[in-house]
Amino acid sequence: MPDAENAGDNAARIAAAWHPLTEWLAEHAPRSYAQLLPPATDDEMREAEAVLAEWARHPDGGEPRSPRS
Structure with missing residues (x-):
């Protein structure tokens, strides 16, 4: 990053x-x-980064959990 x-x-x-x-x-x-679509907001980018970071911890293809859970 x-x-x-x-x-x-x-x-x-x-x-x-x-x-x-x-x-x-x-x-x-x-x-x-x-x-x-318009550009993503800073908040949307932070949320996307959190989701991708969580997804990257699941290399076996497992479902990542939502950062809001």
Whole structure:
């Protein structure tokens, strides 16, 4: 997992990578562009990281438990 110092740089690089893709979709495939969801919030990202971390502890394919349980 990236450290906090690099997290902002990584987020900026990811946003920059998405920009040409979303611009192309907006121009050439507006219905697909309209289907795109907004970026995840910080809270949603933390929840996803917790779920993935729990899932990674189950390499045998077992069901991870919800972080809310």
